[in-house]
Amino acid sequence: MNKGVAITGMGIISSIGNTVEENFISLMNNKVGITTIENISTVHTDVIKVGEIKKTNQQLVDDLQLSPENNFSRTAMLGAIAAKQAVKNAGITSINEYKTGLISATSVGGMDMTERFYYEYFENADTEKYISSHNAGDIADKIANELGLIGMVTTISTACSSAANAIMLGARLIKSGKLDRVIVGGTDALSKFTINGFKTLMILSDGYNKPFDNDRKGLNLGEAAAYLVLESDEIVKKENKKVLARVSGYGNANDAFHQTASSENGDGAFLAMEKAFQVAQLKPEQIDYINVHGTATPNNDLSEGRAIVRLFGENKTPDFSSTKPFTGHTLAAAAAIEAVFSVLAIQHNVVFPNLNFTTQMEEFNLVPQTTLKHATIEHVLSNSFGFGGNCSTLIFSKCE
Amino acid sequence: MRIKKTYINGLGCISAQKTFDTVFLEEAELNENDTILSLKVPVYKDFIPPVAIRRMAKGVKNGIVASTLALRDAQLETVDAIITGTGMGCIEDSEKFLKAILDNNEQFLTPTSFIQSTHNTVGGQIALGLQCKAYNLTYVNGSVSFESALLDAKMKIEEEDTSSVLVGGIDETGDYTMSLFKLIGFIKEENQSPYTVLNSTTKGVVFGEGAAFFALENEKKEHSYAEILDVEILNKLEVQDVEKRIIAFLDSNDLAITDVDAVVLGYNGDVESDLYYKDLADSTFANTPQVYYKHLSGEYDTASAFGLWVGVKIIKNQTIPEIVKSNSLEKSAYKTILLYNQRNGIDHGFTLISRC
Numbered sequence: 001m002n003k004g005v006a007i008t009g010m011g012i013i014s015s016i017g018n019t020v021e022e023n024f025i026s027l028m029n030n031k032v033g034i035t036t037i038e039n040i041s042t043v044h045t046d047v048i049k050v051g052e053i054k055k056t057n058q059q060l061v062d063d064l065q066l067s068p069e070n071n072f073s074r075t076a077m078l079g080a081i082a083a084k085q086a087v088k089n090a091g092i093t094s095i096n097e098y099k100t101g102l103i104s105a106t107s108v109g110g111m112d113m114t115e116r117f118y119y120e121y122f123e124n125a126d127t128e129k130y131i132s133s134h135n136a137g138d139i140a141d142k143i144a145n146e147l148g149l150i151g152m153v154t155t156i157s158t159a160c161s162s163a164a165n166a167i168m169l170g171a172r173l174i175k176s177g178k179l180d181r182v183i184v185g186g187t188d189a190l191s192k193f194t195i196n197g198f199k200t201l202m203i204l205s206d207g208y209n210k211p212f213d214n215d216r217k218g219l220n221l222g223e224a225a226a227y228l229v230l231e232s233d234e235i236v237k238k239e240n241k242k243v244l245a246r247v248s249g250y251g252n253a254n255d256a257f258h259q260t261a262s263s264e265n266g267d268g269a270f271l272a273m274e275k276a277f278q279v280a281q282l283k284p285e286q287i288d289y290i291n292v293h294g295t296a297t298p299n300n301d302l303s304e305g306r307a308i309v310r311l312f313g314e315n316k317t318p319d320f321s322s323t324k325p326f327t328g329h330t331l332a333a334a335a336a337i338e339a340v341f342s343v344l345a346i347q348h349n350v351v352f353p354n355l356n357f358t359t360q361m362e363e364f365n366l367v368p369q370t371t372l373k374h375a376t377i378e379h380v381l382s383n384s385f386g387f388g389g390n391c392s393t394l395i396f397s398k399c400e
Numbered sequence: 401m402r403i404k405k406t407y408i409n410g411l412g413c414i415s416a417q418k419t420f421d422t423v424f425l426e427e428a429e430l431n432e433n434d435t436i437l438s439l440k441v442p443v444y445k446d447f448i449p450p451v452a453i454r455r456m457a458k459g460v461k462n463g464i465v466a467s468t469l470a471l472r473d474a475q476l477e478t479v480d481a482i483i484t485g486t487g488m489g490c491i492e493d494s495e496k497f498l499k500a501i502l503d504n505n506e507q508f509l510t511p512t513s514f515i516q517s518t519h520n521t522v523g524g525q526i527a528l529g530l531q532c533k534a535y536n537l538t539y540v541n542g543s544v545s546f547e548s549a550l551l552d553a554k555m556k557i558e559e560e561d562t563s564s565v566l567v568g569g570i571d572e573t574g575d576y577t578m579s580l581f582k583l584i585g586f587i588k589e590e591n592q593s594p595y596t597v598l599n600s601t602t603k604g605v606v607f608g609e610g611a612a613f614f615a616l617e618n619e620k621k622e623h624s625y626a627e628i629l630d631v632e633i634l635n636k637l638e639v640q641d642v643e644k645r646i647i648a649f650l651d652s653n654d655l656a657i658t659d660v661d662a663v664v665l666g667y668n669g670d671v672e673s674d675l676y677y678k679d680l681a682d683s684t685f686a687n688t689p690q691v692y693y694k695h696l697s698g699e700y701d702t703a704s705a706f707g708l709w710v711g712v713k714i715i716k717n718q719t720i721p722e723i724v725k726s727n728s729l730e731k732s733a734y735k736t737i738l739l740y741n742q743r744n745g746i747d748h749g750f751t752l753i754s755r756c
Contacts, residue, residue, distance in 0.1 A: 042506060118498060135542055137541035141542070154633060155541040178555075196514070197517075253536070254534065267533060387520070388520040
């Protein structure tokens with residue numbers, strides 16, 4: 001097996017907790033974050049439920065101790081909070097001591113402020129400062145500033161697989177020696193733009209999302225940010241760092257089927273997983289837990305399930321679950337928060353439950369793990385798929 | 401282990417100039433009267449089925465045309481990776497969908513513009529058109545969006561499984577976004593023409609749009625244009641540290657200032673932003689032929705992809721067209737070219753290319 005790249009820190013803020021610890025407690029105690037929306041005024045309030053972080057923008061400003069003149073979008077604030085936690089968790093005190101980078105991910109950048117002030121910009125000069133916050137790159141630049149980081153900073157946007165690609169790029173940058181250390185992850189705040197976008201596609205559930213259930217009706221959107229710190233083995237050795245787990249495999253493929261729908265046989269998903277196994281030099285039977293993309297849309301779960309059956313074999317599929325019933329689908333941040341969950345699964349030897357499941361899908365014999373399960377977890381596979389046919393798979397492994 | 405080399409074997413460029421059916425800017429027109437330069441629209445139906453054209457965003461169409469041209473130029477049917485960079489993505493569809501939400505109080509919406517609005521639409525649509533299931537990624541980080549894609553492309557070629565990559569930068573203008581950029585002075589004020597890029601004394605830029613794609617391979621071919629030696633990006637840099645940084649970048653490639661046969665700088669006509677190029681022009685590269693290009697393309701997040709197209713063409717043709725010269729120096733041969741771009745001191749991109 002490939003040794004993989006060391007993960008030495010993580011940070012997260014989601015609807016089930018403001019820290020890694022809080023998220024873990026929620027996952028262990030079936031404490032879900034899906035509620036009625038409060039921070040955004042929308043006509044859909046009564047018909048949708050979301051994974052919302054119950055902090056107002058002002059509270060986030062206070063948490064970060066930003067000046068009143070700041071022009072942070074909510075997405076940037078969530079990202080800065082999670083990234084700071086990750087850096088602290090990794091015990092980094094001098095951020096530019098090594099060649100350090102930041103690879104962030106977002107779907108719609110600063111849209112949460114853009115949609116709030118779109119027309120007001122011309123009437124209220126106080127709002128103008130947010131115009132430049134729309135650009136997706138503004139978020140990574142702001143996070144880098146908050147961290148005091150000067151180095152390689154970039155942003156990936158491949159819709160709902162974005163953060164998986166950020167983690168993959170980070171691992172490649174460490175492996176190639178281009179960077180010694182890199183902070184990787186993603187952030188997305190809820191916005192009217194995405195709520196209405198998914199609503200028009202008719203893939204929002206009117207209740208609680210039920211991944212891999214025969215009667216699933218769609219997804220709940222969520223908001224979150226999570227970042228991991230990846231470091232080279234040289235730093236790990238030199239500084240005697242604690243390694244939480246390793247990124248051992250990654251794969252990216254395109255479904256090349258439809259802009260917003262997945263192919264029936266999950267070609268892209270299959271190829272992404274296959275590549276991840278090649279990189280990790282692992283075999284499917286070595287995987288102890290799959291954190292599936294599992295959005296609970298009819299299309300995703302069928303396509304992903306078919307790809308899993310093709311790759312693992314219908315009766316040889318390891319324990320799997322979607323954690324989206326806890327957090328909602330957090331779009332560009334999803335793969336990052338699920339990376340944190342995957343590492344937690346490895347650290348604590350648990351499989352988190354796939355909540356809300358009652359009826360097996362008729363298309364195949366796949367039943368998710370519905371209760372918390374304690375088992376030895378050496379390797380976790382995590383899938384993330386997005387619009388544009390983007391399919392990405394990550395494999396996380398226990399550090400020997 | 402010898403690191404695999406990266407060759408540019410095909411080009412496709414849609415811009416405010418005639419850049420795909422000409423030799424090298426011989427028909428370029430300098431427009432110093434407008435604050436927004438629109439691109440020269442290619443004949444889409446020569447590249448895309450008419451039914452699809454109607455649905456597609458402007459950036460998607462231009463991306464498909466430019467990528468098709470690059471592939472044809474390189475004589476490639478498909479590639480092992482498609483990597484794009486875009487600052488604002490398909491901004492016209494974003495505007496359309498957002499306006500519909502706000503104007504109709506979140507009702508009576510249709511998904512078409514939402515579907516088209518994601519930043520990775522261009523990369524996804526190219527993959528769909530080519531039925532290419534390979535690695536596909538989109539970078540969105542201001543003025544290093546394209547350089548990020550280029551850096552990844554070069555890494556892919558150096559890794560084991562990739563022999564060809566399609567890499568490009570795409571951005572489109574949208575009316576409402578342009579009006580917002582005018583409001584905050586990103587775009588120069590109206591009625592102040594001529595808008596000259598060099599020696600400008602005012603803030604703001606002339607905006608533009610474009611799509612430039614490059615077919616990269618790990619093999620040198622007869623029709624190869626140039627080799628990509630290195631790409632580096634950096635989020636922040638002080639004006640006084642630019643020279644030092646460039647010397648270090650060149651040094652890591654075993655090159656010195658005197659080895660650079662031409663330097664392509666990203667002047668955009670914003671008096672403050674362009675301070676970053678001043679010392680380079682006046683002192684560091686005082687004896688080096690200097691090139692600028694945004695007076696032809698306009699400024700946008702991925703304008704540096706147009707800049708790379710200019711640099712690559714200089715190497716291929718071994719001549720610098722008068723219209724892009726920012727000093728009068730010439731060289732008998734152009735072997736190594738350095739490109740440097742940034743905006744307002746944020747997101748700096750350095751690219752080194754050479755004759756192969």
